[in-house]
Amino acid sequence: MLILSLKEGHDGAIAAVKDGKLLFSLEAEKDSFSRYSTLTAETFAVAADRLDEQPDVIAVSGWIKGTQATDQPSRAGYFGVGESSITDEAGRFFGKNVRVFSSTHERSHIMTSYGMSAFPQDQAFYSLVWEGNIGSFYRIDEYGRVTHLQEVLNYPGNKYSYGFALADPEYSPHEEFVRFQDAGKQMALSGFADARPAGRAEQEAIDFILGQREVITGSLKNRMADSPFHNIGVETQAYKNFAAHLSDAIFNRFHTYAREHLVEGLPLLISGGCGLNCEWNRRWRECGLFPAVFVPPCPNDSGSAIGTAIDAQHFYTGSAALDWDVYTGGEFVEDLPFDPRRYEIRPVSHDEVARYLRDGNIIGWARGRWEIGPRALGNRSILAAPFTEETTRRLNKIKQRESYRPIAPICLEQDAGRWFGGGVPDPYMLYFSQVESDELRAVTHVDGTARTQTVDPTANPEMAELLTRFGELTGFSVLCNTSLNYSGRGFINRTSDLIAYGELHGLDGYVVNGTFITPRQ
Known part of the structure; x- marks a missing residue:
């Protein structure tokens, strides 16, 4: 069929x-x-x-x-x-x-x-769907029949993003929607929070936002004009603390329900856009309520x-x-050749590419079919050595992103436990882990965490080979990995876009399927 x-x-x-x-x-x-x-x-x-x-x-x-x-x-x-x-x-x-x-x-x-x-389906599961509009738990029986258990919070994703909109002077109260891109920015800014508990003003704003029963639109901002967080600026310390406390409040509502009601010891399946929140995923995995937790890459x-x-x-x-397979998107389209008068073009040598990255160069890497889901998992990636804060600044400049956005590491699965807390396989970049090396400065967020992707050689042998060669040269089978895309666009998937992007934003080289390309000196 x-x-x-x-x-x-x-x-x-x-x-x-x-x-x-x-x-x-x-x-x-x-x-x-x-x-x-x-x-x-x-x-x-x-x-x-x-x-x-x-x-x-x-x-x-x-x-x-x-x-x-x-x-x-x-x-x-x-x-x-x-x-x-x-x-x-x-x-x-x-x-x-x-x-x-x-x-x-x-x-x-x-x-x-x-x-x-990958769990056997002749058993029951709990399911959590939390996204912009839905925030509910379900039970799936051994025949795949779904029963709704409880709505824990309506509009959880939109309420989470709304913290950013409230603080951002550029977000207009006339907006019909909460902006899709704000959730990821808020997740990054939460890492800058200090350890103090929520104050009275924070708690009042959080309770007001979470208590809304209507669709979350920009008009809510006018109703919060007296809040000290209204247009305060998203890079202020007060907002960063508020963002973390709002995140905690949302998670705690769901965790409290789960602790009190999900008592059968069933695995938990997580989906919805909030399933991209790596801190929440980490907490679900470590909370001890479920024998196993699964989040798909999409x-x-x-x-x-x-x-x-x-x-x-x-x-x-x-x-x-x-x-x-996570690599079941579209094949990379070679619609425009690299000009041999301007570029040196030769077959890929993983040793050569590893040396080029070790020497401080940043490359675009496009091999095979693109990844399903929103995160670059080693087939549509910008790669760099993971050792300096200057690399982080340069990558964010290339990506045209805010300076507070962290850069994720990609690492050989068998080596992950050497540098990242827990060493749990994370092939789809869905969990935060603690960085345990002072040398990985380019991929360490301000709170000491990283959103690590681990690579199994059987799943992505080309990337695994590159990481192996880089590890032999440097002692670290880890690279910076960020998505290969124009700001506000999906993955680049053809050489015409890749060449234009690299020349505009200053990439030092390219791997396109089996070819390594660098500018002529």
Whole structure:
């Protein structure tokens, strides 16, 4: 059975699943389209080109006919997890009779983590979905049936991001939405907080934000004009402390419920955009309430097309198990050759690339298919040596990012315990760990943590080989790893964009599939 699944709205994507195997997941923002893009004709055309046959099922993730989750539903709609949240009907697709399946956006998140986890599915699970609009726990039984347990907090992701909007003078009270990009910035700024407890003014602002029952929009800012955090500036110490305390308050609400009610000792599956918060993920993993925790690499809406495909597969076959690889995006497109008069072009030698990085150079690395989900995991990356704060400053300048944004490390999985606390495998860069070496200054955040990606050689042999060679030269099988993209765009995926980007922002070299390219002197 071939299932073609489409997710409309922001973070639009198309995924194809055949007989339980993920063939591809194409996110609309990738290939230098705007971040959080809706589905594009380009995405659909690329998906059609990748398929050798017409699908048997068209699966459409439920969404809304408007801009807010409370607007009129499209297909199965946004909310719901029971039998009424699934539709199945006969349809046609380019002249072929097909089944047309739809299930809610809420179910898409649940099924993403359920189907992508490696846990045996003949057991029950707890599921947590926390995203911009949904903040609930669920129980999945041994047959894959979902029961909603409790809404713990409405709009948790939007309320989290709203702390940044409140403090930022550039965020207008006339905005309809909380900005998608603010959550990651707030996560970075929380690391600068001092250790003091929340004061009265902080607690009042936190209680007011978390107590809102209506959709979180810019108009809330006018109602908080008397707050000491209103337009205070996001780089002030007072805001950084507030950001950390708001983060703690949100997590604690969910943790308190889990401690009191999730007492069966079941594994926890996490999805929704808040599943990208590495500090919260670390706390869930270490809290002792669950024998195991799983977060997929695409817990946000970029994974919803996959989740709906899993839901359709479960509906028609009774199985939600998915065979998948994180590198199932689009192939890198070599649409424009590097000019041999300006560049030296030769086959990749991992030893040579490792020496080039050791000597302080920064390169763009584009090999194979792009990563699913929002984080660069070694196939669409900017790489550098991890040893100096100057490297951090230069990378943030290349990326056109704020100076407070940390740079993540990529590390051989078998060596991670030497430099990062716990040494737990983290192939999808979803947890914070403590840095235990003074020499890794470029990848150590102000609070001593890092968002480490660990690399298993069987999953990414080319990156593992580079890390091995760099480790032999320097003693550290660790590199700086940040996403290869224009500011506000998805991953670069063609040489024409890569050359323009490198020349504009000052990359020192490139690895494109099997070729190493450096400027001629």
